[in-house]
Amino acid sequence: MTVRIQFWSYFKELTGCAQASEELPPGATLGDLTARLHARFPKLAAMEKSTLIAVGVEYQGREHVLKDGDEVSLFPPVQGG
Amino acid sequence: MERSLTLSPDPIDEPALVAARRMTGGMGAAVYFSGVVRRSEDAQPIAAIEYECFRPMAEHQFHKLFDEVERRWPVESVRLVHRLGVVRVNEPSLWVEVTAPHRGEAFAACQWLIDEMKRVVPIWKKPIA
Numbered sequence: 001m002t003v004r005i006q007f008w009s010y011f012k013e014l015t016g017c018a019q020a021s022e023e024l025p026p027g028a029t030l031g032d033l034t035a036r037l038h039a040r041f042p043k044l045a046a047m048e049k050s051t052l053i054a055v056g057v058e059y060q061g062r063e064h065v066l067k068d069g070d071e072v073s074l075f076p077p078v079q080g081g
Numbered sequence: 082m083e084r085s086l087t088l089s090p091d092p093i094d095e096p097a098l099v100a101a102r103r104m105t106g107g108m109g110a111a112v113y114f115s116g117v118v119r120r121s122e123d124a125q126p127i128a129a130i131e132y133e134c135f136r137p138m139a140e141h142q143f144h145k146l147f148d149e150v151e152r153r154w155p156v157e158s159v160r161l162v163h164r165l166g167v168v169r170v171n172e173p174s175l176w177v178e179v180t181a182p183h184r185g186e187a188f189a190a191c192q193w194l195i196d197e198m199k200r201v202v203p204i205w206k207k208p209i210a
Contacts, residue, residue: 008135009205052203057141059201073135073203080132080163080204081116081175081195 001026001068003033008075011051014043024066030055031062033072050077082151083158086143088134090166093173098160108157108180110187114195116175118168122208129169135203139163142202146194150179154186159194163204 005020012018022036030053038045053060054073066072083103095115102111118130147159162176177195181187198204 006135008203009133009207054135054138054203057138073138075135075203076205078199078201078203079206080198080202 001028001066003066003068003070003072005033005037006071006073008073011044011047011075014047015041028066029062030060030064030066030072033066034062034074037074044074047076051075052077082147082156084144084147085158085160086140086147087162088136088139088165089162090164093162093164093176095173095176098162098176098178102178102180103158104180105157107182109182110184111178111180112184112187112191113176113178114191115173116195117173118170120170125208125210127170127208127210129167129209130174131167131207131209132163132165132174133205133207134163134165138203143198146197146201149197150190150194153193154181154190156181156186156190159190161194161198165204167209 002021002023007015007018022033024032052075055070121127150156150159156179158180160178164174168174177191179187179191
């Protein structure tokens with residue numbers, strides 16, 4: 001299955017791109033995806049503890065099982081106001 | 082509960098927002114907060130802050146917070162304006178108003194909403210020197 005990834009805020013600088021995609025096996029979780037992304041974008045791995053992850057418009061944890069076509073967003077702590 | 086959410090690059094027009102307030106007879110409190118860009122960020126002087134927003138998620142998360150405000154307090158209305166893009170020092174980036182029967186719930190709901198916004202709504206700021 002294919003999932004699309006969007007990076008926000010300074011994560012775009014860390015990865016050098018705003019969007020990416022990954023091919024994952026059925027049943028893969030967000031944890032599987034982030035492991036793949038950390039290997040692909042090593043600077044992102046250093047931010048692992050503070051990274052927030054959403055699928056669509058909802059926050060999800062690393063155990064969340066992905067579906068084909070999911071849109072995943074990775075970003076640093078939010079700072080509105 | 083009436084709710085209004087505006088995420089826009091346009092300047093926040095506080096007098097117009099205050100003039101547009103509508104309250105029914107049972108409401109005794111209107112609390113509003115204006116967040117203004119300071120002239121320094123992390124002890125460094127800045128000229129402005131640029132706000133970036135993941136809009137569909139931000140709107141969704143704001144409405145979830147409004148739902149929770151409605152569950153927790155007898156609030157009649159919430160209006161929230163967050164400016165996006167470049168906001169210069171001394172200009173407001175955030176305006177939040179809560180109307181309720183009494184000041185206690187109005188202050189509490191306004192404070193809670195802003196605190197939670199800073200925790201879950203995907204908006205980020207980038208200082209501009």
